Amino acid sequence: MQKNWISLGLMSGTSGDGVDASIIETNGIDQYHLIKDKYYEYDTNIYKDIHSLKEKIHKNEHLEIYKNEMNNLERKISIFHAKIIKTLNVTDETLIGFHGQTIYHNPKEKISKQLGNGKLLNQLTNKNVVFDFRSNDILNGGQGAPLTPIFHHLVCIQNKINLPVCFLNIGGIANITIIKDRNNLSELYSRDIGPGNCLIDSWVRKNSNKKFDIDGNLAEIGTRNEIIFEQAQELYMHRSNKQKLSYDTNDFDVSFVRGLSLEDGVTTLTDFTACIIGDELSLALKNSKEKIKNILLCGGGRKNKFLIKKIKENLSSSINLELIDKYKIDGDFIESQAFAFLAVRSVMKLPISFPNTTGCRKPSYGGKIIRN
Numbered sequence: 001m002q003k004n005w006i007s008l009g010l011m012s013g014t015s016g017d018g019v020d021a022s023i024i025e026t027n028g029i030d031q032y033h034l035i036k037d038k039y040y041e042y043d044t045n046i047y048k049d050i051h052s053l054k055e056k057i058h059k060n061e062h063l064e065i066y067k068n069e070m071n072n073l074e075r076k077i078s079i080f081h082a083k084i085i086k087t088l089n090v091t092d093e094t095l096i097g098f099h100g101q102t103i104y105h106n107p108k109e110k111i112s113k114q115l116g117n118g119k120l121l122n123q124l125t126n127k128n129v130v131f132d133f134r135s136n137d138i139l140n141g142g143q144g145a146p147l148t149p150i151f152h153h154l155v156c157i158q159n160k161i162n163l164p165v166c167f168l169n170i171g172g173i174a175n176i177t178i179i180k181d182r183n184n185l186s187e188l189y190s191r192d193i194g195p196g197n198c199l200i201d202s203w204v205r206k207n208s209n210k211k212f213d214i215d216g217n218l219a220e221i222g223t224r225n226e227i228i229f230e231q232a233q234e235l236y237m238h239r240s241n242k243q244k245l246s247y248d249t250n251d252f253d254v255s256f257v258r259g260l261s262l263e264d265g266v267t268t269l270t271d272f273t274a275c276i277i278g279d280e281l282s283l284a285l286k287n288s289k290e291k292i293k294n295i296l297l298c299g300g301g302r303k304n305k306f307l308i309k310k311i312k313e314n315l316s317s318s319i320n321l322e323l324i325d326k327y328k329i330d331g332d333f334i335e336s337q338a339f340a341f342l343a344v345r346s347v348m349k350l351p352i353s354f355p356n357t358t359g360c361r362k363p364s365y366g367g368k369i370i371r372n
Helices: 044-056 060-065 067-088 118-125 135-139 149-158 198-207 214-221 226-237 262-287 305-313 334-347
Strands: 005-012 018-026 032-041 095-106 111-115 129-131 165-170 173-179 189-195 294-298 320-323 368-370
Touching: 005 067, 005 334, 018 067, 018 334, 032 067, 032 334, 044 067, 044 095, 060 067, 060 095, 060 111, 067 095, 067 111, 067 118, 095 118, 095 334, 111 135, 118 129, 118 368, 129 334, 149 165, 149 173, 149 334, 165 262, 173 262, 189 262, 198 262, 214 262, 214 305, 226 262, 262 305, 305 320
Parallel strands: 005 095, 095 129, 165 294, 294 320
Antiparallel strands: 005 018, 018 032, 095 111, 129 368, 165 173, 173 189
């Protein structure tokens, strides 16, 4: 008889604004039941420290230069997560899937650095903690991302979603998962396809007191700068890192819209982002043997109405974009639920990534486990 686990997934995405927490019950294979989703906003100091540090760290050497700042912030982040766990009042047996805050991701250098001390979290909560989910995949030749495809697959099985289907997750980075077969995990295909919210959020943060463009309202009133937009497209088409399967938010920067007003900058960046997502998504669907017409939207970017409208304009009219929320699944919490699921698979010594999802040489096992 298969054992069911209670697992709490804690995910802090590239927006760095807070932590998504999800408690699920799962057998780690083909069943899960959602118990609770809740969002916890970082206090202002942690939020500012995350973005200040991310702007300083652009290469491997910076991890050593800013080591003290990273250690201090990691401690604050770990304590913040411990408070969440205590607030949720989970049982002693609950497993913790602790993603941490990505500060630098460069698979070419075999590095994906998340701020989050699993040992400290274990000491503060007396819970079994799984963390550092990406390193093993990278050691096996993978990109360390995306890691959610196996959970996307489970979501399809559980909710009887018709296949083939493509998940489009718009977080800081946009990524896709193509699911063709209910039974064969090796048929999963996934990759990052470009910027998601990162350019838009960065511009808004630097030019206003807001954290992001709520509902795409700023983009709606701005005007696209045609010259800058066309130059940016041309440069992107001829970029040197075309073959990358996963991106860091620092792979993209907003300097090319410098000098524009807040609104015009947002509009130009949103159109640019939508154009990349539309082109890359179209190419992935075209290269798939199966005819895929349904795209399921998840992640915070799905709420940006202007961005979604522009993505649709860059896709064939035969493609159907719909919110994952249609299936009574909150699209804000897919990743936190996924890391709860991945934590269980890690303890069960089951793979969490596959050659067609991250580029790893063989199915790769999960995070580091700190037990009581």
